[in-house]
Amino acid sequence: MITLGIDIGSLTAKGVLLKDNSILEKHLIQVGYNSKKAGDKLLAELLEKASIDRTEIARIVATGYGRNSIDFADKAVSEIICHGKGIHFLLPDTRTIIDIGGQDSKVIILNAKGTVVNFVMNDKCAAGTGRFLDVMARAMETEIQYFGELSLQSKNPAEISSVCTVFAESEIVSLVAKGENREDITSGIHLSIGRRIYSMVRRVGMVEPVAMSGGVALNIGVIDALEKLLKTEIKTSPLAQYGGALGAALLAVNE
Amino acid sequence: MAERLKATKEMKRIMRRYYAQAKYAHYMGKKVAWITSGGPVEPLIAMNIIPVYPENHGAMLGASKKGGQLSEFAEGLGYSPDVCSYVKDDIASTITKESPIKGGLPQPDMLICSNNICGTVLKWYEIQARNFNVPLFIYDTPFVHTEFTEEAKEYIKEQTKEYILFLEKVMGRKFNYKKMDKVGRYSLQSMKLWKEILDTAAHKPSPMTAFDAFFHLALIVTLRGKKIVLRYYKTLLKELQERNTKNIGAVDNEKYRLLWDNLPIWFRMRWLSDKFANHQAALVADTYTQAWCGVIDYIDENDFLGTMGEAYTRIHLNVGVDQMADTIKDFIRKFDVDGLVMHSNRSCKPYSFGQYDIQNLIKDMDIPVLMIEADMTDDRKFSESQVEARIDAFMEVIKEKKRTK
Ligand code: SF4
Numbered sequence: 185m186i187t188l189g190i191d192i193g194s195l196t197a198k199g200v201l202l203k204d205n206s207i208l209e210k211h212l213i214q215v216g217y218n219s220k221k222a223g224d225k226l227l228a229e230l231l232e233k234a235s236i237d238r239t240e241i242a243r244i245v246a247t248g249y250g251r252n253s254i255d256f257a258d259k260a261v262s263e264i265i266c267h268g269k270g271i272h273f274l275l276p277d278t279r280t281i282i283d284i285g286g287q288d289s290k291v292i293i294l295n296a297k298g299t300v301v302n303f304v305m306n307d308k309c310a311a312g313t314g315r316f317l318d319v320m321a322r323a324m325e326t327e328i329q330y331f332g333e334l335s336l337q338s339k340n341p342a343e344i345s346s347v348c349t350v351f352a353e354s355e356i357v358s359l360v361a362k363g364e365n366r367e368d369i370t371s372g373i374h375l376s377i378g379r380r381i382y383s384m385v386r387r388v389g390m391v392e393p394v395a396m397s398g399g400v401a402l403n404i405g406v407i408d409a410l411e412k413l414l415k416t417e418i419k420t421s422p423l424a425q426y427g428g429a430l431g432a433a434l435l436a437v438n439e
Numbered sequence: 440m441a442e443r444l445k446a447t448k449e450m451k452r453i454m455r456r457y458y459a460q461a462k463y464a465h466y467m468g469k470k471v472a473w474i475t476s477g478g479p480v481e482p483l484i485a486m487n488i489i490p491v492y493p494e495n496h497g498a499m500l501g502a503s504k505k506g507g508q509l510s511e512f513a514e515g516l517g518y519s520p521d522v523c524s525y526v527k528d529d530i531a532s533t534i535t536k537e538s539p540i541k542g543g544l545p546q547p548d549m550l551i552c553s554n555n556i557c558g559t560v561l562k563w564y565e566i567q568a569r570n571f572n573v574p575l576f577i578y579d580t581p582f583v584h585t586e587f588t589e590e591a592k593e594y595i596k597e598q599t600k601e602y603i604l605f606l607e608k609v610m611g612r613k614f615n616y617k618k619m620d621k622v623g624r625y626s627l628q629s630m631k632l633w634k635e636i637l638d639t640a641a642h643k644p645s646p647m648t649a650f651d652a653f654f655h656l657a658l659i660v661t662l663r664g665k666k667i668v669l670r671y672y673k674t675l676l677k678e679l680q681e682r683n684t685k686n687i688g689a690v691d692n693e694k695y696r697l698l699w700d701n702l703p704i705w706f707r708m709r710w711l712s713d714k715f716a717n718h719q720a721a722l723v724a725d726t727y728t729q730a731w732c733g734v735i736d737y738i739d740e741n742d743f744l745g746t747m748g749e750a751y752t753r754i755h756l757n758v759g760v761d762q763m764a765d766t767i768k769d770f771i772r773k774f775d776v777d778g779l780v781m782h783s784n785r786s787c788k789p790y791s792f793g794q795y796d797i798q799n800l801i802k803d804m805d806i807p808v809l810m811i812e813a814d815m816t817d818d819r820k821f822s823e824s825q826v827e828a829r830i831d832a833f834m835e836v837i838k839e840k841k842r843t844k
Contacts, residue, residue, distance in 0.1 A: 262828060263832065264835065265832070287825075288825070290832075300839055301840060303836060304810075305829055389802075
């Protein structure tokens, strides 16, 4: 049986085709302003990539912010459950999952069987979300892909005290003006977001091992900051970005 | 969808009549007192003074989606965005007359403020006392960090005495102790009835939800001490008991039971209730409406005036976090709930401040907790998609948990 999981985030849309418990194909596109259109496009391109027909897909589950705009999905499920399922599949012994999304960050606790037992999400503020990193990367005129690596080269991270995205941005401007080097500022930025996540982890109570899901898991700077703050190894998978979509595809199997 | 409670209609009628009477009080030679929601209202009723609650008015303004707009107006006057929206709504409405009641609340002849709910009310009532140029009485309740001491007991007894003196002075006549005795008995009885009403929700399925409680609360807040409250609550109780014998739930096919903490989000009651009902979840109880019957045990029906001070001092918002957590634990057990929904209310600091501590203190209950960030009347502080995402995730976690148990 083939199932499809679609994760429509605020920035990217991800799709995973699952066949007999293994990944058949995956695909990622930018969402743009219309999540419904993005869903249609993702489906079409994914079918082409996998060279299968729409009718071969038994069931579709959608997740992410735009989940309710995907009218061809059989069901919409929240990201918490999907990331839980997805990461449990990729890294089976994980008990704590950190996901930094475009406008939501979450910490999810799984029991030994991989069932979600608790979670927290960031409060209303954008600090501690992927948006924070985007804004900061732009302020530093660095491509987001290289942002993490840059921070690893720092020897003396700058202090960024404001949790507010807007104020942190102006703090950075003044650090630059003071002549602080790029690496140190960038490292300070990663530690700043790390601290926000750290307090969320403490709020639910960390259970090891810890893994990261979502696109930000590819950012080595965030991983490094979190490892330092949480004093534990953070596992990731090259497929972490597809965590939510994969979980949705897995859920579709049992629906 | 289960039908609405039949009693509701009568309740609306009573409230309308109450506000009409308050509005025309001055024509009938009566005096009006504005009073805080946790304030000792019974002596006012014994003195034939009509009590009016700006907080209840605030709830009405919130429900009619005027909260954000009025708060904005007040902020334009210089009030900080962090000030409680009930305060801002009231101050703004006093000026703009924006209100579901034509012309706004009737003008007060005196103000009665008790700080058993928060410190904000002190400044609020001082401002309004200057504004209306009327006498203000502050019924000062010491905070009960861990225990209610002998000194506190003495102190609060003095407060009650001063309160009576204040009323005698303002009204220019002796206090009516005989009527007070009757009013006290009615008040206690209505609290007991209110408790019985809320307790019907322990039944599965629950015949009412917290949203019903939020609505029916208005009577015990505004009119406790009056006979009409008894009559109405008896009717309501009967209807709920009937539902229970017939196993009629307020939420169709109730599967999950939740507890709500903090004030309601007045401008999103419908939306929230539908949202939870779609998940077959009933908010069966809440800490807010329970506050009006949580102190029954401290009151002696033969000496209401002498014992009310302790009761007013020991209400939910005037005790330490440990005790708040204990109360929540009791409700979790009594109403057998699957999850706790905490409204982190931008306005109400005393209610919201300890919520993370409470979460830690109730960890051993092993139930998922959801935090919703909002405000009771200020719709600018509410983000629908964020709240929706959190509720969906929370309900899925509860479902998974129940399924795999
Ligand atoms: S701060 Fe809380 S207790 Fe005080 S008036 Fe506002 S809502 Fe009521």
